[in-house]
Amino acid sequence: MAFFERLLNQVDLSTVLVATAVFLTTFWLLQQYRKPRLPPGPMAWPLIGNMPQVFGKALHLALTNLGDKYGPLVWLNMGGENVLVVNTIDSAISSFVRQGRVFAGRPKQRKTVEVLLGQGKDIVMSDAGPGLKFYRKLVHSFLSSQTKGGKVHLEDMIMLETESLSDKLALVCKTGTSFDPKLDISRVVANVLCMCILDRRFEDVDDAFLDQLHIIQDIVDNIESFNIVDVFPFLERFPIPSWRRFLGSLKRRDEWLTQVISEHKETLRDNNRDLLDILLKEQQQAKNDGDRERLALLSDVSIGHIVYELFGGGIESTTMTILWFIIYMIRNPQWQKRIYDEIHSVTGSHILPKPFDRSRYPVLEASIKETLRMAAVLPVGFPHRTMEDTQLSGFHVPKDTMVLMNIWAIHHDKQAWHDPYCFNPGRFLEECPGERYSYLPFGIGNRVCLGSNISKMEIFMYCACLLSKYELTCPAGDPLPDITGIPGLTLRPKPFKIKLIER
């Protein structure tokens, strides 16, 4: 005791305060050192997090700006949810490929998705796991069997639709009128997917087709923008107009699918007409085997979701790509002429290329690749989720983090591309040596797009059809079509009209 009394008499108050401050600072620094280091990002506000940094702006552009400031990985908090943004090809490979399984989850479901799926399961919104693996394998093996060379069926389907597009273009060109190409393009895109998946096609003016297009649009709108019911689920009992409209669309989708599935069941034969036949036969097999697990994955509702997702998702992204191609061609007539000359030097006349001959048309192929780079139709892909705690480039990434692959930023990375905002198909023609392929329009890793090959074939044929006979222009007096687009889950071009001039 005497020792402490003597010590206290010798030490003045300021010394005690300094020592305490040093102790607390050291303790805090040690705590910080031991705490897992998260990727860098802007400071988050209580409750709203980093909403102000992205609110009211196109998401892909806001995230790209943050990437310029904070680097390849950006950490955000969106209304309480951890979000990691991946802005470069190297970090995309490190996460989605090298740690493919960990980064393959999908975010937790919200009310819109719950209602969209009902009792069923699907591919796009399903978490990684044996069910998803089973679905992906089935769909992948079917689609790749269709898109490999020598499959007369798919080639015939695409040629048939190309001819129907060609007839339509000839008709419009003859009348000399300008027109919005969206409906004609989406119809031929839809017909190939629909034939492949459901063995049916839509006629030129078909109310059933228009109805399905509206339903798809409504579903996409509701998924991409939070419906008020997602925020306050109890509101689903109230007559909120956007929610009622969404439910109405789902009812019409379900009626259509029930009809298509029951017609297929009644006419099921040994040979497979389409993907739906394959899924229904798998269902039958699971019943025969008494395999309850597989049967649960193959309920009519789940089969309906899978076919509708492939059909709806495929139409939207493929159509948007072709519309962007038209826009870039109108704005860059020198590339139109090069493609026209290429088609004519290979086929020797107005004859169209064949879907499996893409390698013979490098200029057209390069222009399509450059369109996919510039437009980045799915600018931030579909959100992923980490399935467990992990490390990425020396940073800690906790389980259940939402991960956004910023395809837009990767496609416009100044380190990888010279003048990235300039449309230049020469990049894919070895005319710009040294440019790195910071390029993943169809995603990468375990959740990579399942329809890339079929959509590439469709895009190639319809773009060839447009350019093999006509010069694409905008109507006299109209400004050039805009390249900023309408942001959302997909980046859609603003409505525009074209005029065809026969060459």
Ligand code: HEM
């Ligand atoms: C130009 C056209 C297309 C583009 C740019 C595109 C792009 C993409 C992208 C970026 C993803 C997200 C990958 C991820 O989550 O990491 C995706 C997923 C997907 N795509 Fe495509 N896609 C196109 C056409 C199609 C077509 C025609 C189909 C169907 C036949 C299709 C079916 C799917 C499916 C089912 C998924 C989800 C895969 C999963 O969640 O495991 N896509 N696509």
